[in-house]
Amino acid sequence: xxxxxxxxxxxxxxxxxxxxxxxxxxxxxxxxxxxxxxxxxxxxxxxxxxxxxxxxxxxxxxxxxxxxxxxxxxxxxxxxxxxxxxxxxxxxxxxxxxxxxxxxxxxxxxxxxxxxxxxxxxxxxxxxxxxxxxxxxxxxxxxxxxxxxxxxxxxxxxxxxxxxxxxxxxxxxxxxxxxxxxxxxxxxxxxxxxxxxxxxxxxxxxxxxxxxxxxxxxxxxxxxxxxxxxxxxxxxxxxxxxxxxxxxxxxxxxxxxxxxxx
Amino acid sequence: xxxxxxxxxxxxxxxxxxxxxxxxxxxxxxxxxxxxxxxxxxxxxxxxxxxxxxxxxxxxxxxxxxxxxxxxxxxxxxxxxxxxxxxxxxxxxxxxxxxxxxxxxxxxxxxxxxxxxxxxxxxxxxxxxxxxxxxxxxxxxxxxxxxxxxxxxxxxxxxxxxxxxxxxxxxxxxxxxxxxxxxxxxxxxxxxxxxxxxxxxxxxxxxxxxxxxxxxxxxxxxxxxxxxxxxxxxxxxxxxxxxxxxxxxxxxxxxxxxxxxxxxxxxxxxxxxxxxxxxxxxxxxxxxxxxxxxxxxxxxxxxxxxxxxxxxxxxxx
Numbered sequence: 001x002x003x004x005x006x007x008x009x010x011x012x013x014x015x016x017x018x019x020x021x022x023x024x025x026x027x028x029x030x031x032x033x034x035x036x037x038x039x040x041x042x043x044x045x046x047x048x049x050x051x052x053x054x055x056x057x058x059x060x061x062x063x064x065x066x067x068x069x070x071x072x073x074x075x076x077x078x079x080x081x082x083x084x085x086x087x088x089x090x091x092x093x094x095x096x097x098x099x100x101x102x103x104x105x106x107x108x109x110x111x112x113x114x115x116x117x118x119x120x121x122x123x124x125x126x127x128x129x130x131x132x133x134x135x136x137x138x139x140x141x142x143x144x145x146x147x148x149x150x151x152x153x154x155x156x157x158x159x160x161x162x163x164x165x166x167x168x169x170x171x172x173x174x175x176x177x178x179x180x181x182x183x184x185x186x187x188x189x190x191x192x193x194x195x196x197x198x199x200x201x202x203x204x205x206x207x208x209x210x211x212x213x214x215x216x217x218x219x220x221x222x223x224x225x226x227x228x229x230x231x232x233x234x235x236x237x238x239x240x241x242x243x244x245x246x247x248x249x250x251x252x253x254x255x256x257x258x259x260x261x262x
Numbered sequence: 263x264x265x266x267x268x269x270x271x272x273x274x275x276x277x278x279x280x281x282x283x284x285x286x287x288x289x290x291x292x293x294x295x296x297x298x299x300x301x302x303x304x305x306x307x308x309x310x311x312x313x314x315x316x317x318x319x320x321x322x323x324x325x326x327x328x329x330x331x332x333x334x335x336x337x338x339x340x341x342x343x344x345x346x347x348x349x350x351x352x353x354x355x356x357x358x359x360x361x362x363x364x365x366x367x368x369x370x371x372x373x374x375x376x377x378x379x380x381x382x383x384x385x386x387x388x389x390x391x392x393x394x395x396x397x398x399x400x401x402x403x404x405x406x407x408x409x410x411x412x413x414x415x416x417x418x419x420x421x422x423x424x425x426x427x428x429x430x431x432x433x434x435x436x437x438x439x440x441x442x443x444x445x446x447x448x449x450x451x452x453x454x455x456x457x458x459x460x461x462x463x464x465x466x467x468x469x470x471x472x473x474x475x476x477x478x479x480x481x482x483x484x485x486x487x488x489x490x491x492x493x494x495x496x497x498x499x500x501x502x503x504x505x506x507x508x509x510x511x512x513x514x515x516x517x518x519x520x521x522x523x524x525x526x527x528x529x530x531x532x533x534x535x536x537x538x539x540x541x542x543x544x545x546x547x548x549x550x551x552x553x554x555x556x557x558x559x560x561x562x563x564x565x566x567x568x569x570x571x572x573x574x575x576x577x578x579x
Contacts, residue, residue: 070474070477084480087475087478089471093471093472095472095475095494096576096577096578097493097494097572097575097576106489107479107480110481110485110489111479131302131305131306132309139575141577144312145312146308146309146312147312159478159479159480176308177308180301180304180308183301184301184305187301
């Protein structure tokens with residue numbers, strides 16, 4: 001059985017309002033080299049939670065870099081109507097020379113927020129939002145991996161972007177911490193109304209979190225398949241519906257990978 | 263585009279989805295009752311378990327702990343020295359004993375020569391090093407940040423770094439005459455390449471990840487340099503400064519030993535050369551000890567604590 005509704009992508013949603021709009025996006029790193037991404041059409045609606053899934057070499061991170069404007073596409077257009085998209089990385093992306101609070105403060109300052117006291121209050125509020133009250137003066141190395149990622153999340157929220165891009169943010173965490181952060185992320189997503197593009201190679205994580213799971217093929221990365229996940233939150237990784245859909249998606253992923261072995 | 267259409271399977275799939283929803287709902291009856299509380303408490307528990315407890319050792323104990331191995335080593339060297347002296351392998355004027363050197367040292371201090379010499383040399387060293395800092399830092403930034411500059415100037419810097427700075431003494435003397443400016447020229451030529459190379463390697467060690475994060479946060483151009491690049495390169499830069507000081511001090515002493523003049527005054531190099539001229543081995547050893555003491559003191563009082571503080575703040579110690 002499946003809990004997903006498979007739909008046609010692209011054409012039907014192009015005209016609708018979008019938080020991220022990718023049209024025929026391609027990326028080649030070297031002239032004459034093999035394309036990393038090819039013909040990606042993908043729209044993310046405001047407030048939508050989309051998981052990008054794929055094996056290695058599918059260009060997931062490259063795609064996020066394009067959306068985050070850290071790199072330019074070789075072809076097609078990348079449009080983020082609300083402006084800059086906030087990006088969160090796998091690990092250790094907090095600046096180690098700044099305290100947890102100062103990391104958030106820097107994001108606020110670079111966003112153009114003036115007023116030291118106002119920024120401090122805002123940073124404290126964001127830390128409280130990720131349940132890290134009192135961690136303002138802690139250095140990143142004094143925090144656990146899970147706490148660091150929550151600070152990183154707070155820093156990303158400080159960018160006040162309408163789009164949050166996450167590049168395997170929980171891949172380096174232990175299972176229990178990851179589980180808790182899944183719940184935390186969904187809670188924050190529901191309260192902030194952000195559009196989230198979450199990259200992972202973990203099928204269950206994708207199904208646990210996303211409203212939509214997009215499977216990318218590898219070399220070149222293309223949208224191979226997508227599923228709408230109609231399982232209501234709160235979900236758990238252990239839920240049968242999550243497991244069943246994960247099996248189905250994993251089968252597709254394996255087929256995708258097998259093509260390269262032939 | 264690539265996705266399947268589910269038009270045909272619509273009703274069946276919808277029914278299945280509904281069943282799955284129910285399943286998901288019944289799978290966690292407790293979770294829906296008080297999710298926020300549970301999450302908060304579990305999270306607080308995880309945080310408490312994961313929190314690193316920092317073991318603070320008192321400053322005195324730390325200093326004692328780090329001091330006794332070198333003290334032991336020095337005592338050992340003194341013992342060997344004393345033994346060699348007592349064995350009378352060489353005559354007194356070739357190898358004076360520790361006590362003779364100590365007496366000579368005491369005499370230098372009581373005569374006032376030692377303080378004057380240390381004062382002059384430290385002053386020259388400090389001014390020369392400060393100037394090297396002001397020149398070497400932007401030079402390193404230029405070489406580290408701009409590829410054409412690096413391609414052109416980089417090899418020259420490494421070459422200069424390997425050139426013994428004593429080689430600059432004769433040309434500097436001919437150019438400036440026996441003036442302090444000649445000392446500074448030699449110090450600069452010795453320390454600037456070293457500091458610049460330190461900046462370059464500090465910049466090279468900055469993880470590209472930080473620059474990407476900075477860009478995403480909105481730091482571009484100068485803001486990126488100020489908020490990301492420079493703080494990230496700081497540990498490498500400090501290591502470069504330390505090495506720069508060592509080069510400055512060495513170059514200065516080379517120049518002081520070779521060149522003496524009324525304008526340069528009494529310096530540590532002068533003290534050493536003077537001892538040689540009067541065939542005073544004990545005096546020479548005393549001068550070397552003073553030179554060593556200044557070098558070690560500056561390192562331990564200035565650079566080591568500075569580096570330690572920076573590294574500790576980043577959890578790198």
